[in-house]
Amino acid sequence: MSLTYTESKEISYYMCDRHQKLTLPMLVNLLLDVSEKQSESLGRDEAFVKARGLSWIILHYEFIIERMPKVKEVVQIETYATEYNKLFTYREFSVKDADSNELIKVKTTFALMDTEKRKMARITEDIVAPYKAQFSKRIRRNQKPVEPDLTDYNEKTYAVRYFDIDGNNHVNNSHYINWLMDSLTSEFLSLHDVKHGVITFDKEVNEHQTVISRSSFRKEEDLFTDHSIMTNGATHCSASFEWIKA
Amino acid sequence: MSLTYTESKEISYYMCDRHQKLTLPMLVNLLLDVSEKQSESLGRDEAFVKARGLSWIILHYEFIIERMPKVKEVVQIETYATEYNKLFTYREFSVKDADSNELIKVKTTFALMDTEKRKMARITEDIVAPYKAQFSKRIRRNQKPVEPDLTDYNEKTYAVRYFDIDGNNHVNNSHYINWLMDSLTSEFLSLHDVKHGVITFDKEVNEHQTVISRSSFRKEEDLFTDHSIMTNGATHCSASFEWIKA
Numbered sequence: 457m458s459l460t461y462t463e464s465k466e467i468s469y470y471m472c473d474r475h476q477k478l479t480l481p482m483l484v485n486l487l488l489d490v491s492e493k494q495s496e497s498l499g500r501d502e503a504f505v506k507a508r509g510l511s512w513i514i515l516h517y518e519f520i521i522e523r524m525p526k527v528k529e530v531v532q533i534e535t536y537a538t539e540y541n542k543l544f545t546y547r548e549f550s551v552k553d554a555d556s557n558e559l560i561k562v563k564t565t566f567a568l569m570d571t572e573k574r575k576m577a578r579i580t581e582d583i584v585a586p587y588k589a590q591f592s593k594r595i596r597r598n599q600k601p602v603e604p605d606l607t608d609y610n611e612k613t614y615a616v617r618y619f620d621i622d623g624n625n626h627v628n629n630s631h632y633i634n635w636l637m638d639s640l641t642s643e644f645l646s647l648h649d650v651k652h653g654v655i656t657f658d659k660e661v662n663e664h665q666t667v668i669s670r671s672s673f674r675k676e677e678d679l680f681t682d683h684s685i686m687t688n689g690a691t692h693c694s695a696s697f698e699w700i701k702a
Numbered sequence: 703m704s705l706t707y708t709e710s711k712e713i714s715y716y717m718c719d720r721h722q723k724l725t726l727p728m729l730v731n732l733l734l735d736v737s738e739k740q741s742e743s744l745g746r747d748e749a750f751v752k753a754r755g756l757s758w759i760i761l762h763y764e765f766i767i768e769r770m771p772k773v774k775e776v777v778q779i780e781t782y783a784t785e786y787n788k789l790f791t792y793r794e795f796s797v798k799d800a801d802s803n804e805l806i807k808v809k810t811t812f813a814l815m816d817t818e819k820r821k822m823a824r825i826t827e828d829i830v831a832p833y834k835a836q837f838s839k840r841i842r843r844n845q846k847p848v849e850p851d852l853t854d855y856n857e858k859t860y861a862v863r864y865f866d867i868d869g870n871n872h873v874n875n876s877h878y879i880n881w882l883m884d885s886l887t888s889e890f891l892s893l894h895d896v897k898h899g900v901i902t903f904d905k906e907v908n909e910h911q912t913v914i915s916r917s918s919f920r921k922e923e924d925l926f927t928d929h930s931i932m933t934n935g936a937t938h939c940s941a942s943f944e945w946i947k948a
Contacts, residue, residue, distance in 0.1 A: 469738055469748070469869060470731035471874065476869045485716035492715060496774075526868065528742075554870070612861070617884045618891045622723045623715060623773065638863045639898065642909060645864045663888060 458536040459588050467525045467535055475702070478652060480519070480637065481630035487549045488629070490533045496584035502623070505583065509571050511624045515544070516565040516598040519653040523559055523663035528555060537589035542578055543567060545589060546596065565598060571624075572647065574660065575700040599654045603671060603684040605672035612639045615666045624700040627661045632686070632693045636683045639669040648679070648699040655695040704782040705834050706876060706917045707740035716844040721948070726883065726896060727769070727876035730763070733795045733808060734875070736779045744832035748869070751829065754844050757870045759791070762811040762844040765899040769776035769805055776800060784844055785913045788824055789813060792842065811844060815857040817870075819907070845900045847942040853919035858885045859913045873907045879940045885915040894925065894945040901941040907931070913938065 467545040471482040495501050505511060525531045532552045539546045544565050551560035557643075570577040589647040599609055614635050633655065637645065667685050679700065685693040717728040724732075724786065741747050753756060771777045780796045790811050797806035816823040861882050868874040883891065907913055913931050920926040925946065931939040 468731070468735045470735060470874065472869055473742050473865060474871055475865045479865050481865065485714070489714045489716060525805065538884045615858070617880065617887045618886075619719060619727065621720045621888075623718055623720060625720055634863065634865055638865065640864075642867075648717060671705060688884055 457588060457687055458538055458590070459498070459586075460534055460536040461490065461497060462492055462534045463490045464530055465490075466530045467527055469527055472527045474646065477524040477649075479524075479527075480653070481633040483524070483551075483560070483562075484517070484630050484633060485628075486533060487535070487551075488527055490549070491547060492534055492626075494587070497643060499640070500583060504577050505568070506571070508583070508652065510568045510570050510577055510583075512566050513569045513624075513657070514564055514629060514656055515567055517653070518563040520561040520654075521559070521652065523651055524552070524649065525551065525559060525562050531559065532556075537584070537587040538583050539590045539592050539594075540579055541591070541593055541595055543576060544595065545579060545584060545587075565596070566589040571642055573690050574620040587644060598656070598658075601654050601684075602674070602680075603694070604670045604682045604684055605675065606670075607687075609670050609672040610639050610641070611668055611670045613668050614638075615668055616661060616663050618663075621663055624669060625676065625687075627663075629657075632657070633686060635667060636670040636671070636695045637697075639671040639683065640681060647702055649702045651700045652698040655693065659690055659692045661687065661692050703786055703834060704836070705740070705744070706780055706782040707743060707781045708778055709736045709737065709739055710776055712776045713773055715773055720889060720892065722751075723770040723895075724766045724772075726765070726770075727879040728900070729806070729876060730765045730879060731874075732779060733781070736795070737781045737793060740781055740833070746829060746832055748912055750861075751814070752817070754829070756814045756823055756829075757817050758812050759815045759870075759872075759902055760810055760812055760875060760902070762809075763899070763901045764845060765896065765901075766807040767805070767896055767898070768803075768879075769806060770813050770895065771797065771799070777805065778802075783830070783833040785838050786825055786830050787837065787839055789822060789840055790791055790841065791830060793827060800852075803919075807915040811842070812946075813850075828832075844868070844902070847900050847902060847930075847940040848920070848926075850916045850928045851921065854914050854921075855918040856885050856887070857916045858883075859912055859914050862909050864909075867909055875903075878903070878907075879941075881915040881931055882917070882939065882941045883912060883928065883943075885917040886927060893948055895945050895948045897946045898944040899941060901939065903939050905936055905938045907933065907938050 549562040795808040
């Protein structure tokens with residue numbers, strides 16, 4: 457049985473948007489903070505992995521959001537690694553309110569990167585055994601985002617900032633999510649909440665790069681948006697979101 | 703005697719830069735989180751002030767930094783309102799390490815803004831009495847930042863993003879500090895730490911605006927930078943930093 461790690465988090469003002477709801481970029485920061493805490497408790501913290509020339513990267517997120525927590529709300533964040541194979545580990549998160557109702561479910565795919573070569577490395581027993589996840593040869597098919605409609609889209613550009621780069625020397629996940637969402641108009645964002653989302657990471661963005669964030673609304677369906685983060689024709693990150701009126 | 707409120711904070715990965723040190727924008731988020739907690743404990747939380755058509759704004763920061771906390775370090779953040787007059791309240795923060803050494807001292811000047819009129823409002827007993835700060839007619843002369851050298855400067859532009867706007871419907875302080883610092887080169891930022899800083903806020907930046915962040919090095923002195931955030935000739939925010947080699 458996978459080990460579950462739980463931590464209580466109070467939602468601070470700086471984590472919230474204008475409507476005092478937790479933002480998606482900040483949700484991801486909190487989730488990864490809790491998974492690092494689990495790793496630490498099992499003697500497999502970031503320094504342990506780093507000492508082996510490796511770092512964890514996230515390739516895929518799926519978000520199922522009942523509602524985002526509000527400012528000052530105290531939530532429980534649970535996390536557990538469900539399964540792993542030679543290349544990937546699958547980790548889930550559950551965010552619960554004070555009455556143990558599940559507000560958010562997040563499913564993620566992690567891989568190990570060789571920090572020097574900037575390439576994926578094989579996952580070894582040594583690193584993952586303590587989490588007690590199941591080994592399974594099966595490689596999951598994650599839901600893929602839909603490409604933006606290139607006949608009718610929004611586009612904004614973002615230069616990578618000094619503080620976007622984290623301790624693994626890459627752009628922190630939360631900034632990609634900020635770029636993805638910010639390409640929509642503030643009028644739309646202010647009136648809608650994410651209900652479901654998938655995000656895939658394909659290629660790192662480096663310091664000194666400027667990215668293009670493109671988004672479009674699906675014509676045939678209501679309240680779906682499709683997104684990509686590009687540099688010179690290369691796609692670094694893709695996403696699709698389903699929204700509901702706030 | 704002013705009431706002191708203290709909270710312990712663990713520095714998370716997402717709060718840190720590439721060198722795993724707490725960033726200045728995130729420090730400000732943590733400080734304001736702790737001062738809001740004090741207000742809450744005294745029945746003067748943000749909702750109390752908001753219900754009176756008011757919100758707190760910060761006009762001035764002074765930072766005296768011995769060292770920034772590292773990732774996973776647990777620090778104590780103390781805060782107390784020292785003094786107030788009709789227009790301003792003065793609040794200080796002290797960040798201490800596990801051995802009670804002071805790592806950071808921050809002195810701030812707050813004012814109340816009428817949310818509707820976007821103008822400063824008079825500070826009333828009703829709002830500030832519980833903090834037990836001293837009333838004093840004396841209006842402090844805060845140290846003013848030096849203007850950037852317009853013959854030799856760096857400049858970058860930043861569009862306000864959706865998530866930059868906080869629950870008071872204005873750009874959160876931390877984003878100004880990000881803009882101020884990011885106009886320096888990443889090479890410089892990576893090799894230096896802030897030792898002392900003053901920041902003044904003069905005029906709000908609004909959604910849909912694009913700001914220019916300018917910075918220059920002082921010629922006659924080593925390791926001082928001067929900064930301004932502008933839109934169409936208006937200055938919104940100014941700062942000066944003294945740096946040391948990291």
